[in-house]
Amino acid sequence: xxxxxxxxxxxxxxxxxxxxxxxxxxxxxxxxxxxxxxxxxxxxxxxxxxxxxxxxxxxxxxxxxxxxxxxxxxxxxxxxxxxxxxxxxxxxxxxxxxxxxxxxxxxxxxxxxxxxxxxxxxxxxxxxxxxxxxxxxxxxxxxxxxxxxxxxxxxxxxxxxxxxxxxxxxxxxxxxxxxxxxxxxxxxxxxxxxxxxxxxxxxxxxxxxxxxxxxxxxxxxxxxxxxxxxxxxxxxxxxxxxxxxxxxxxxxxxxxxxxxxxxxxxxxxxxxxxxxxxxxxxxxxxxxxxxxxxxxxxxxxxxxxxxxxxxxxxxx
Amino acid sequence: xxxxxxxxxxxxxxxxxxxxxxxxxxxxxxxxxxxxxxxxxxxxxxxxxxxxxxxxxxxxxxxxxxxxxxxxxxxxxxxxxxxxxxxxxxxxxxxxxxxxxxxxxxxxxxxxxxxxxxxxxxxxxxxxxxxxxxxxxxxxxxxxxxxxxxxxxxxxxxxxxxxxxxxxxxxxxxxxxxxxxxxxxxxxxxxxxxxxxxxxxxxxxxxxxxxxxxxxxxxxxxxxxxxxxxxxxxxxxxxxxxxxxxxxxxxxxxxxxxxxxxxxxxxxxxxxxxxxxxxxxxxxxxxxxxxxxxxxxxxxxxxxxxxxxxxxxxxxxxxxxxxxxxxxxxxxxxxxxxxxxxxxxxxxxxxxxxxxxxxxxxxxxxxxxxxxxxxxxxxxxxxxxxxxxxxxxxxxxxxxxxxxxxxxxxxxxx
Numbered sequence: 001x002x003x004x005x006x007x008x009x010x011x012x013x014x015x016x017x018x019x020x021x022x023x024x025x026x027x028x029x030x031x032x033x034x035x036x037x038x039x040x041x042x043x044x045x046x047x048x049x050x051x052x053x054x055x056x057x058x059x060x061x062x063x064x065x066x067x068x069x070x071x072x073x074x075x076x077x078x079x080x081x082x083x084x085x086x087x088x089x090x091x092x093x094x095x096x097x098x099x100x101x102x103x104x105x106x107x108x109x110x111x112x113x114x115x116x117x118x119x120x121x122x123x124x125x126x127x128x129x130x131x132x133x134x135x136x137x138x139x140x141x142x143x144x145x146x147x148x149x150x151x152x153x154x155x156x157x158x159x160x161x162x163x164x165x166x167x168x169x170x171x172x173x174x175x176x177x178x179x180x181x182x183x184x185x186x187x188x189x190x191x192x193x194x195x196x197x198x199x200x201x202x203x204x205x206x207x208x209x210x211x212x213x214x215x216x217x218x219x220x221x222x223x224x225x226x227x228x229x230x231x232x233x234x235x236x237x238x239x240x241x242x243x244x245x246x247x248x249x250x251x252x253x254x255x256x257x258x259x260x261x262x263x264x265x266x267x268x269x270x271x272x273x274x275x276x277x278x279x280x281x282x283x284x285x286x287x288x289x290x291x292x293x294x295x296x297x298x299x300x301x302x303x304x305x306x307x308x309x310x311x312x313x314x315x316x
Numbered sequence: 317x318x319x320x321x322x323x324x325x326x327x328x329x330x331x332x333x334x335x336x337x338x339x340x341x342x343x344x345x346x347x348x349x350x351x352x353x354x355x356x357x358x359x360x361x362x363x364x365x366x367x368x369x370x371x372x373x374x375x376x377x378x379x380x381x382x383x384x385x386x387x388x389x390x391x392x393x394x395x396x397x398x399x400x401x402x403x404x405x406x407x408x409x410x411x412x413x414x415x416x417x418x419x420x421x422x423x424x425x426x427x428x429x430x431x432x433x434x435x436x437x438x439x440x441x442x443x444x445x446x447x448x449x450x451x452x453x454x455x456x457x458x459x460x461x462x463x464x465x466x467x468x469x470x471x472x473x474x475x476x477x478x479x480x481x482x483x484x485x486x487x488x489x490x491x492x493x494x495x496x497x498x499x500x501x502x503x504x505x506x507x508x509x510x511x512x513x514x515x516x517x518x519x520x521x522x523x524x525x526x527x528x529x530x531x532x533x534x535x536x537x538x539x540x541x542x543x544x545x546x547x548x549x550x551x552x553x554x555x556x557x558x559x560x561x562x563x564x565x566x567x568x569x570x571x572x573x574x575x576x577x578x579x580x581x582x583x584x585x586x587x588x589x590x591x592x593x594x595x596x597x598x599x600x601x602x603x604x605x606x607x608x609x610x611x612x613x614x615x616x617x618x619x620x621x622x623x624x625x626x627x628x629x630x631x632x633x634x635x636x637x638x639x640x641x642x643x644x645x646x647x648x649x650x651x652x653x654x655x656x657x658x659x660x661x662x663x664x665x666x667x668x669x670x671x672x673x674x675x676x677x678x679x680x681x682x683x684x685x686x687x688x689x690x691x692x693x694x695x696x697x698x699x700x701x702x703x704x705x706x707x708x709x710x711x712x713x714x715x716x717x718x719x720x721x722x723x724x725x726x727x728x729x730x
Contacts, residue, residue: 021691148429148433165429267610272521275518289506290507294499
């Protein structure tokens with residue numbers, strides 16, 4: 001009898017463990033669609049001349065110190081223009097290409113998915129308003145009151161965008177918020193949401209600000225108008241579930257060479273959430289596991305107290 | 317349970333040479349931690365925006381709690397599978413678990429940039445349930461409490477044997493009350509690690525684009541769960557050997573053989589899950605690239621499979637083989653965890669990381685204070701079951717042990 005009970009308990013434990021840990025396809029999370037009013041940037045690597053005007057403008061608009069031309073994003077640099085050496089020459093023979101980096105404002109951001117208390121959240125969609133938030137812009141904003149400084153966002157971000165103030169005792173998470181503090185409601189449209197100074201100062205229209213849908217149309221228009229000039233792919237249209245910062249590369253230039261990672265069309269957040277949530281069955285599994293464990297432990301204890309002979313091997 | 321199963325305080329001087337060394341190591345860590353709160357995390361660590369967790373999260377949290385999972389794996393064997401014979405292993409494992417998890421939690425607080433905002437965690441309405449780390453945090457906080465509650469019977473048993481009548485009455489009354497509530501606490505002690513140990517693996521699911529394909533898989537949570545069971549059982553075997561050496565603690569050969577056999581099966585399960593998963597996901601081709609990731613992968617597999625072969629054959633009968641295998645199991649789990657969080661994690665070409673002396677000293681100091689607390693508690697409270705027929709260092713020690721045991725024995729029965 002005891003043997004049978006133990007064996008049943010063993011199978012129960014194994015099954016419960018498997019249920020708690022095995023991913024289940026059935027409960028996969030729905031993909032997130034871009035919000036209709038989502039705003040973002042279009043960066044055209046073929047138009048960029050690498051003047052760095054956007055970098056200087058960004059620093060000025062965000063009150064960050066100028067300490068020489070930055071080479072990498074850091075806690076005082078929200079955008080940077082890099083010169084990338086290409087692994088293969090471009091179609092026009094160029095061996096280098098420019099790329100501007102800043103927060104991608106993902107459609108389904110990893111940083112938002114992993115943030116413990118929602119300090120990083122889509123503007124207007126958080127658990128609390130960090131101040132003047134508008135709905136539907138899709139901008140990923142940071143609320144210093146809710147941030148524990150755990151830096152899971154830095155681990156999670158596929159583009160390694162969020163930066164941390166390592167030298168401070170009151171450190172912030174720093175990243176581009178599309179100059180939403182420069183929004184100009186009087187101007188209307190996308191400018192009512194934000195007004196990034198990088199796009200404002202670009203002399204080449206290499207950086208364009210607007211609604212994501214309009215930027216996507218503009219990108220397609222540019223490719224269609226000069227097919228020989230562009231890589232036909234628009235990075236960010238679907239990559240990693242889509243981004244609100246979109247990228248155009250020159251013909252024969254891979255986005256990998258620009259430093260943008262190969263991403264599947266689904267977001268990392270959807271994988272993480274599907275696999276992590278599925279076994280919980282909306283909280284049913286832990287309750288069932290707890291009840292089962294309590295019942296088994298109680299029963300075993302009772303048997304021991306009633307003096308039921310335990311398994312032979314238990315006796316000493 | 318018969319009297320010879322009863323754990324009792326080891327006794328002896330608390331502040332011996334070992335203890336002073338351990339406390340000194342912790343003192344250095346304390347200094348670094350203090351400086352971290354004065355000058356920022358960057359002042360004491362080499363952590364950077366790409367390797368934002370350095371070694372504190374992968375080692376102090378993920379590896380320490382793996383070692384502390386002995387409380388979970390032995391608990392599963394003892395309470396759920398009703399193998400009462402494992403009971404003597406429970407208290408030491410729970411103590412190791414309580415210490416390891418407390419240190420993991422403390423390390424997180426040290427590593428948090430804005431710990432003063434932690435009060436929000438008390439408001440479930442503010443939880444982002446999509447965050448795997450939130451699940452880990454809440455679960456670990458709860459489990460630290462559960463583990464120390466599981467340790468309370470040791471303190472209450474000790475109080476019950478106190479010559480002071482009030483203490484004795486207090487110990488007996490609350491001891492029996494707690495005993496009635498214990499099944500519900502134990503059930504929680506089974507549930508919570510199932511949740512957060514799998515979640516610890518789940519933490520890196522989202523980092524897919526930055527994690528080497530040999531380590532990134534939807535099976536991460538399951539692998540983390542199995543690896544914590546392996547590490548937990550390995551830790552128990554190593555711990556028992558150390559305690560036997562130091563304190564002549566009870567060392568039940570057959571029991572440890574059984575624990576190791578179970579562990580052998582788990583080790584094979586882990587390796588099989590990994591290999592089948594790599595095959596199913598079409599990732600075997602990454603094993604053809606000779607780089608340092610491959611070295612780590614082969615090392616991991618060796619550390620998982622070598623002890624498995626020892627445990628599942630006759631060799632498990634040999635004390636040395638068993639202890640060496642258990643130590644390798646600990647290394648196996650630790651290496652897989654560190655690989656998943658650090659070596660297989662690549663944030664981009666322009667970044668690199670190597671831990672600073674400050675970071676290392678905090679990790680070493682945390683481990684040292686853990687060992688120190690274990691020794692101190694075992695000396696003061698009934699945690700460890702000591703050998704029936706001790707091999708006495710001297711006749712006096714022999715007599716003292718007998719006398720103390722008979723005193724404890726009668727007091728315990730009374």
